[in-house]
Amino acid sequence: MVEVQDYYYPLKPTWCPGCGNFGIWNAFKSALANQNIEPHEVLVVSGIGCGSKLPDYTRVNSLMTLHGRSLAVATGAQLSNHDLKIILAHGDGDGYSMGGNHLIHACRRNIDVVDIYQNNKIYGLTKGQYSPTSDKGFVTKTTLAGSIEKSVNPIALALAAGATFVSRGFAGELEHLIWLIEEALKHRGYSMIDVFQPCVTFNKVNTYQFYNKRVYKLQEENEYDSSDLGAAFAKSQEWGDRIPIGIFYQKKGEPTYQEHLPVLENKSLVKHGLRDSVPEEIKNEFM
Amino acid sequence: MSELTLIIGGNAGQGLESSGAGFCKALNRGGLHVFSVQDNRSRIRGGHNFYLIKTSTEPIVSWTEPVHLLIALTAETVDIHLGKIVPGGAVVYDPSLEIDEDRIKDREAIPIPLPLYDIAGEAGGSKMMANTAALGAVAGLTNFPIKHLLSVIEDNFRKKGDKVININKKVAESAHDHAASKFGDSFKFNMEQQNGAQRMVMNGNEAISLGALVAGCNFVSAYPMTPGSSIFEWLNKHADEYGIVSKQAEDEIAAVCMSVGAAHVGARALVPTSGGGFSLMVEALGLAGMLEEPIVIVLAQRPGPSTSLATRTEQADLLYAINASQGEFPRIVIAPGTIEECYECGGRALNLAEKYQTPVILMTDQFLATSNRTLDKNNIDLGAIKIDRGALLTDDDLDKIDGEYKRYKFTENGISPRALPGHQNAIFKTTSDEHNELGEIVEAADNRIRMNTKRMKKLETALADMNPPKTHGLEDADITFVCWGSTLAPLTEAMNRLNNETSNTANIIQFIDLFPMPVEKVMPVLKNRKRLITVEGNYTAQLGSLLQMTTGVKIEEHILKFDGRPFSPEYILEHLKKLEKRGRNG
Numbered sequence: 066m067v068e069v070q071d072y073y074y075p076l077k078p079t080w081c082p083g084c085g086n087f088g089i090w091n092a093f094k095s096a097l098a099n100q101n102i103e104p105h106e107v108l109v110v111s112g113i114g115c116g117s118k119l120p121d122y123t124r125v126n127s128l129m130t131l132h133g134r135s136l137a138v139a140t141g142a143q144l145s146n147h148d149l150k151i152i153l154a155h156g157d158g159d160g161y162s163m164g165g166n167h168l169i170h171a172c173r174r175n176i177d178v179v180d181i182y183q184n185n186k187i188y189g190l191t192k193g194q195y196s197p198t199s200d201k202g203f204v205t206k207t208t209l210a211g212s213i214e215k216s217v218n219p220i221a222l223a224l225a226a227g228a229t230f231v232s233r234g235f236a237g238e239l240e241h242l243i244w245l246i247e248e249a250l251k252h253r254g255y256s257m258i259d260v261f262q263p264c265v266t267f268n269k270v271n272t273y274q275f276y277n278k279r280v281y282k283l284q285e286e287n288e289y290d291s292s293d294l295g296a297a298f299a300k301s302q303e304w305g306d307r308i309p310i311g312i313f314y315q316k317k318g319e320p321t322y323q324e325h326l327p328v329l330e331n332k333s334l335v336k337h338g339l340r341d342s343v344p345e346e347i348k349n350e351f352m
Numbered sequence: 353m354s355e356l357t358l359i360i361g362g363n364a365g366q367g368l369e370s371s372g373a374g375f376c377k378a379l380n381r382g383g384l385h386v387f388s389v390q391d392n393r394s395r396i397r398g399g400h401n402f403y404l405i406k407t408s409t410e411p412i413v414s415w416t417e418p419v420h421l422l423i424a425l426t427a428e429t430v431d432i433h434l435g436k437i438v439p440g441g442a443v444v445y446d447p448s449l450e451i452d453e454d455r456i457k458d459r460e461a462i463p464i465p466l467p468l469y470d471i472a473g474e475a476g477g478s479k480m481m482a483n484t485a486a487l488g489a490v491a492g493l494t495n496f497p498i499k500h501l502l503s504v505i506e507d508n509f510r511k512k513g514d515k516v517i518n519i520n521k522k523v524a525e526s527a528h529d530h531a532a533s534k535f536g537d538s539f540k541f542n543m544e545q546q547n548g549a550q551r552m553v554m555n556g557n558e559a560i561s562l563g564a565l566v567a568g569c570n571f572v573s574a575y576p577m578t579p580g581s582s583i584f585e586w587l588n589k590h591a592d593e594y595g596i597v598s599k600q601a602e603d604e605i606a607a608v609c610m611s612v613g614a615a616h617v618g619a620r621a622l623v624p625t626s627g628g629g630f631s632l633m634v635e636a637l638g639l640a641g642m643l644e645e646p647i648v649i650v651l652a653q654r655p656g657p658s659t660s661l662a663t664r665t666e667q668a669d670l671l672y673a674i675n676a677s678q679g680e681f682p683r684i685v686i687a688p689g690t691i692e693e694c695y696e697c698g699g700r701a702l703n704l705a706e707k708y709q710t711p712v713i714l715m716t717d718q719f720l721a722t723s724n725r726t727l728d729k730n731n732i733d734l735g736a737i738k739i740d741r742g743a744l745l746t747d748d749d750l751d752k753i754d755g756e757y758k759r760y761k762f763t764e765n766g767i768s769p770r771a772l773p774g775h776q777n778a779i780f781k782t783t784s785d786e787h788n789e790l791g792e793i794v795e796a797a798d799n800r801i802r803m804n805t806k807r808m809k810k811l812e813t814a815l816a817d818m819n820p821p822k823t824h825g826l827e828d829a830d831i832t833f834v835c836w837g838s839t840l841a842p843l844t845e846a847m848n849r850l851n852n853e854t855s856n857t858a859n860i861i862q863f864i865d866l867f868p869m870p871v872e873k874v875m876p877v878l879k880n881r882k883r884l885i886t887v888e889g890n891y892t893a894q895l896g897s898l899l900q901m902t903t904g905v906k907i908e909e910h911i912l913k914f915d916g917r918p919f920s921p922e923y924i925l926e927h928l929k930k931l932e933k934r935g936r937n938g
């Protein structure tokens with residue numbers, strides 16, 4: 066049995082006290098332990114930002130990459146060794162601004178990774194500029210009169226791009242978030258978890274209280290059917306006094322990208338070993 | 353010896369590229385040598401394109417400018433190339449083009465009006481088969497056995513079925529008979545079959561791809577960009593057969609990042625591109641340097657900046673490739689000059705990347721990438737490339753590991769034994785932030801100094817694998833040309849001509865290994881030369897700058913070219929004269 070302790074790493078997080086990343090971090094470790102996944106089987110790929118430091122504080126294989134590029138790096142790693150459990154941890158700036166294009170393509174390819182967005186609706190590491198998920202009117206040092214732009218809707222975006230698992234969690238709802246990450250780990254294919262992550266230092270609007278008052282759990286609604294794409298789109302538009310969290314959409318049984326590749330049919334690419342020779346006949350192609 | 357240069361010219365969309373490459377193959381099957389130049393405009397339809405093939409019964413050093421046989425599928429082709437036609441040469445064109453015969457006769461060349469479109473139509477083909485008819489006509493005019501052309505048609509159209517094969521064959525045969533009977537006697541240059549040869553015909557991109565394949569390349573990611581794309585296409589074509597994951601990415605940033613991820617878990621990853629794509633890759637190039645991941649980027653140069661002459665050639669990215677990225681990290685830059693060297697470098701780049709756990713940039717250009725040349729079958733030795741994975745730890749090594757695994761262990765030579773993620777005994781971190789031996793983010797100054805020094809140390813260690821430049825020609829000469837990459841072929845021909853006129857006039861120093869520059873090995877080659885001239889396809893003589901920077905040797909004279917077209921021996925000789933004139937005038 067894998068214990069949460071197995072994920073303990075003797076480095077203390079540098080996050081501000083009260084930061085939503087603590088909740089995500091704890092949920093992450095619990096979910097992995099609950100799923101009996103061993104640390105050496107995990108590769109956490111992250112970008113640059115406060116949240117992306119998660120793997121530095123955790124006993125896992127980690128690959129902390131560039132701002133915005135983690136999904137592309139993860140895609141290469143996943144297609145080369147699909148025996149690893151590949152999990153991404155990155156912020157809303159990293160994932161939805163810099164990485165927006167990679168997100169679209171990871172969704173439609175159905176790359177088999179769990180993609181966690183630490184969505185604090187602000188730029189944390191660079192100290193408080195607005196982010197693509199900041200709401201209209203949100204005031205920061207780069208939106209002095211309030212943001213003019215509409216915010217990105219990650220749920221709708223992922224649905225439109227063809228993701229097979231689209232969900233949202235909240236760092237203040239630990240048990241729910243653990244469950245969500247476990248469901249994502251079990252899902253075969255691209256799994257998005259957009260997590261509300263209060264940034265206690267720079268975002269004074271989207272606080273714990275803000276979400277505590279508003280969030281409700283989709284899976285507690287009797288009539289909600291997460292296999293219904295239309296219903297998922299409709300729910301993705303809900304924002305205001307009530308904000309849904311949970312699994313918006315899941316499509317089971319759709320082949321992952323790697324399952325389409327004959328090369329990867331029997332085992333991971335790197336488990337094949339390198340070919341040791343190429344037959345002379347290949348020269349006929351040039352004759 | 354008999355030799356002949358033919359140009360088939362026409363509009364984009366008339367299938368010149370595939371007919372040119374196909375004809376190279378046919379000539380090779382007939383035992384002849386070939387050396388081709390592909391000249392395309394950056395558009396899919398219309399605009400003048402041409403394919404030049406020099407063929408000979410003897411090995412060919414370089415393409416040359418004089419043309420013996422011009423096949424014009426458009427009137428523009430005649431306007432552009434007539435000036436290069438030799439006395440006794442011929443111009444083949446469809447009468448519908450209404451070419452003024454006297455213009456051709458004025459150059460002592462033979463006008464050969466051949467109803468290519470009608471021939472194609474009568475044989476049951478379409479207008480598009482005019483190029484097939486043209487090749488048939490070439491065979492007819494030059495006494496080249498049509499069977500070789502027919503066999504290539506069979507191979508190339510196999511997927512399209514027997515009907516298409518048979519029509520194309522009929523078109524070729526009919527044009528052949530027509531041309532042979534009506535004009536065969538008047539055209540005096542022949543391409544007669546030679547027997548017993550076992551040669552291949554290959555371009556630079558194919559040779560790099562084959563080298564990489566032999567060296568175990570099993571991951572290729574790319575975003576299409578001329579002239580790099582055909583490496584991706586070739587490896588993609590062989591992906592299932594040889595166990596390669598080939599991934600077209602959403603952009604070049606993703607392509608190179610995918611290769612970093614692939615390399616991190618143990619794949620042998622290669623990313624072909626051109627300058628624009630390389631520019632997008634620069635941040636991740638540094639990432640690979642920082643994470644110490646082995647990746648190979650093939651940078652097939654074309655003119656810049658931005659889109660420039662998208663389908664043409666240049667050598668203006670050398671200093672960029674060496675310097676691209678913020679910060680300092682080791683990288684290796686190599687640039688083959690021949691097809692054989694492309695093959696070797698394709699394999700060697702993957703080995704160097706893994707041995708030094710760092711990015712390798714393999715540079716070519718459009719000319720070398722797309723130029724088809726014959727080479728002896730034995731010149732490509734599939735057994736010669738041995739896979740070297742460097743300090744890669746196997747599962748057995750890791751089973752026995754004692755204590756904590758340190759991915760970035762400080763070592764004498766800067767190379768840290770590399771584990772792949774997935775083993776119980778080696779759970780490890782990697783990060784683009786500065787880090788300690790364990791891969792933990794650390795900002796301490798002393799650690800930064802040690803870790804940066806460890807990485808940079810690899811550059812010094814790699815000098816052991818960096819070869820001195822190659823020399824061509826006699827040891828002692830009045831002029832020593834200095835070149836890199838594709839320039840070698842035309843420059844060699846230019847050198848030969850100079851030496852044939854007056855012996856010991858010229859020789860060549862050719863750089864393949866460009867960075868890190870093995871100065872101690874270079875100096876004995878560079879020093880005591882009477883007169884050094886760099887010959888490069890760029891405006892600023894970048895190899896000259898690099899040599900000055902690394903060796904202190906300042907080369908004062910340059911023959912440069914940046915019109916997007918490859919060097920020819922004629923261009924080099926003409927510009928050498930200009931240099932000398934300038935020199936005499938003081």
Ligand SMILES: Cc1ncc(C[n+]2csc(CCOP(=O)(O)OP(=O)(O)O)c2C)c(N)n1
Nearest residue numbers: 113114115116132156157158159188189190
């Ligand atoms: C190419 C590049 N541009 C800019 C930055 C600077 N940068 C670092 S983190 C960041 C944004 C942080 O916001 P987010 O991704 O939402 O993560 P958070 O810190 O809020 O967790 C920026 C702009 C960078 N590292 N790289």
Ligand code: SF4
Nearest residue numbers: 081084115189264265
């Ligand atoms: S700045 Fe915000 S996101 Fe970053 S650690 Fe502090 S609270 Fe967390």
